[in-house]
Amino acid sequence: xxxxxxxxxxxxxxxxxxxxxxxxxxxxxxxxxxxxxxxxxxxxxxxxxxxxxxxxxxxxxxxxxxxxxxxxxxxxxxxxxxxxx
Numbered sequence: 001x002x003x004x005x006x007x008x009x010x011x012x013x014x015x016x017x018x019x020x021x022x023x024x025x026x027x028x029x030x031x032x033x034x035x036x037x038x039x040x041x042x043x044x045x046x047x048x049x050x051x052x053x054x055x056x057x058x059x060x061x062x063x064x065x066x067x068x069x070x071x072x073x074x075x076x077x078x079x080x081x082x083x084x085x
Contacts, residue, residue: 038061041060
């Protein structure tokens with residue numbers, strides 16, 4: 001490969017990495033996870049004959065939402081205290 005092809009290959013890889021990062025942080029991804037988690041929880045609660053399944057299915061969804069809200073804060077703290085040698 002010549003230099004121009006290598007540079008183009010690196011640029012394409014960087015675009016893919018940036019797109020993957022954008023997906024990881026996207027609202028669409030988070031909403032899909034929330035909806036799927038809720039559906040699975042409702043189905044499970046139904047299968048085990050639990051009462052108030054629609055209300056109780058909110059618990060894992062709330063846990064997911066709280067974890068995504070707090071992860072950036074925890075990550076920032078970790079980065080500030082983590083020294084790379």
